[in-house]
Amino acid sequence: MRNHKPLLVGITGGIGSGKSTAAKIFSILGIPVYYADDRAKWLMAHDPELKKQIIAAFGEESYTADGTLNRTYLAANVFGDEEKVKTINGLVHPAVKSDFESWSQYQDSPYVLKEAALLFEAGSYKELDKVINVSAPLKIRITRIMLRDPHRSEEQINHIIDQQLPDEEKNSKADFVIKNSDNKLIIPQVLKIHEELLKLGK
Incomplete structure (x- = not known):
């Protein structure tokens, strides 16, 4: 066990926002990622x-x-x-x-990431030091989900989206926002947040 406790950072985003993609980039940068939804299934x-x-x-x-x-x-x-x-x-x-x-x-790292779909909805963001929200326009999210999960109907997708807080609300609660639209590159945004979190986690 390390003496220095890492900074606890949440990463969330509505379905189809690209939070898993963003989490993978942090992971490539050497940051340990805890996938809360997968871990919940395992537990x-x-x-x-x-x-x-x-x-x-x-x-x-x-x-x-x-x-x-x-x-x-x-x-x-x-x-x-x-x-x-x-x-x-x-x-x-x-x-x-x-x-x-x-x-x-x-985890021997200045900060760790907890990736979860319902960080704000479940209230678990309160247990974290910082939160990143991955945000994308609704139309783009629906298109992404339909391509990724062809078995889901648009009605099912909208039902899932309705269970989640709107992006504007998540963005206002988050410490950092990654905009994942088609005209916004995600990697430079991740790198900028990574640099800031490394300073905070020293």
Whole structure:
């Protein structure tokens, strides 16, 4: 474990904004990136305490006989119901928070990134030192998602976008904004933020 605690920086952005691309550039620059959404899925599948809590809240059917997370069951019985979504988030977010905290203690870097889709919506941005929002015009985002996920309908995409805070609100809450439109290069913006964060994380 290192003596100097790294600066904790969040990177977020609405679906199709390009936050994963921006996070990859930081990663190429040698910055450790914690992918919160992927890690949440891993914890739901492997963390014994969290599994116990999910079974207590949603029943034995939440996991298959071999202990695998029953995504089909959860998608059908949880994700359409606002109250149940709140319940599952209330179990998963604290598990991710403590996992991220222990992970960040072992990173030998001036700062680390926590990449998450709902940093502002979930309130977890309050636990971070700085936040970067990746922003892109709505039309461009919808086109990107349809190209990337051809199985999603425009209606489904709009539903996901409606669950997320509007870009203007995220930009006003963020410490740094990366504009990822077709006429704005993303790499120079990442490099500029990287330089500033290196100074802050000294």
